[in-house]
Amino acid sequence: MSTLTLPPQATPAGLAVDIAAFAMHQGELQVLLVERGTLPHARTWALPGGFVQLNEELHEAALRELRTETTVELEPRLLEQFYTFGAVDRDPRGRIVSVAHMAVLPHGTVSVTGGGNTLGAGWFPAHQPPPLAFDHAEILAHAIERLQVRLEYANLALEFLPETFTLPELQGVHEAILNRKLDKRNFRKRLLAQGVLATSGERRSGVGRPAQLYRRAGRLRLVGNL
Amino acid sequence: MSTLTLPPQATPAGLAVDIAAFAMHQGELQVLLVERGTLPHARTWALPGGFVQLNEELHEAALRELRTETTVELEPRLLEQFYTFGAVDRDPRGRIVSVAHMAVLPHGTVSVTGGGNTLGAGWFPAHQPPPLAFDHAEILAHAIERLQVRLEYANLALEFLPETFTLPELQGVHEAILNRKLDKRNFRKRLLAQGVLATSGERRSGVGRPAQLYRRAGRLRLVGNL
């Protein structure tokens, strides 16, 4: 597992992945964090992540770390590498380069428990995270930025919701990601004009007037590269 | 230089950088390639690149490789990491992960010669490159995509030009990067409305009517991260 035929001029560095995994809970954008159980930064919250194995692809490593460090029940709906953090001094253990990924976990992904070397796992407000280990605060900030960019031209918000959903729910996802309020009428106009939503006939009961249910009319998203 | 205190679970991989360095020549977007002198892919054209040293930042490694593999006279005006290519089988020597960078070399960067392990270096049409080693064709394609995106909201095209330039020259840079023709009147309107150009008084003589010279009125670009 550890034998390697690198050329002599290659100075091996530690290769890691970190994952900023997002979900919506209580109408808020939340990020999945783990409490580190080992040094450095023991008992500090961090993004889930770990070292890449020699025979696995980067996004496979990200998925594996998500699954072993936190018990999330569902498959991520989107997993995308967004930047590689490689500052010489970012990890006191030596030169460790982290390929940072952004993941979207679908609706229903709620209970998370620690696993592997972590003391625990939990959801935290993505826009106001607790103090984080290493350079993970920076990584998280960039992940949110990328999430906001993706929101525009992929219809990424759908990934946060169950198969059928109402327009106010969808608007809530957009607002939580962008961290600002949107105009109801303009939002509906824009989304419906895209033609990617189909009405799903039924209605969902609540406190006030029932809302029209929609489902996606279009394509799927891929987990993978670029 | 090669001693490292990585934790035991870290499986060291080779860490490399590759650079897609662009410049404008003869009104065409060109990319800097080197002819490999060593196996694998000896005598094949490739993006300049190489292994990152343990004590250097990723963008420093990219600059160093640019300088040692190709003799380029000038500093790049922009150097930006854009994606990390880490497929298990992308390099026959073993697991080597490449943090790909995009660079813009300013006007005047013309003569390039090989250096280091390369047999030679030269400029090639970026949109129609020769066959490339490893996964470098894919890397180059993504670099061009990123260049096109950056063109919009950074005024990146200025980086390809000397300090003073004419609007037709600037339009030519945009057209070469986007690989399509633009409308002269709309281009001028849009660029001048941005207010980042200042007239530079003088005029440059040529075949037809002389053109107004401009210079940037605004900010500088940084070499570095994000």
Added chain:
DNA sequence: TCAAAAGTGTTTTAACTACACCCATGG
């Protein structure tokens, strides 16, 4: 005076913003 390249305006269209009231339901 001709060739060659620079320069210049208007109209149409699409997209985004701001903004206030009525509707359907459950309690």
Added chain:
DNA sequence: CCATGGGTGTAGTTAAAACACTTTTGA
């Protein structure tokens, strides 16, 4: 009947696209 949340339309503004002729210079 009232509280709660869902649903609807218009007018103004801004940004982009299409489109053809005149001006300045050197040869």
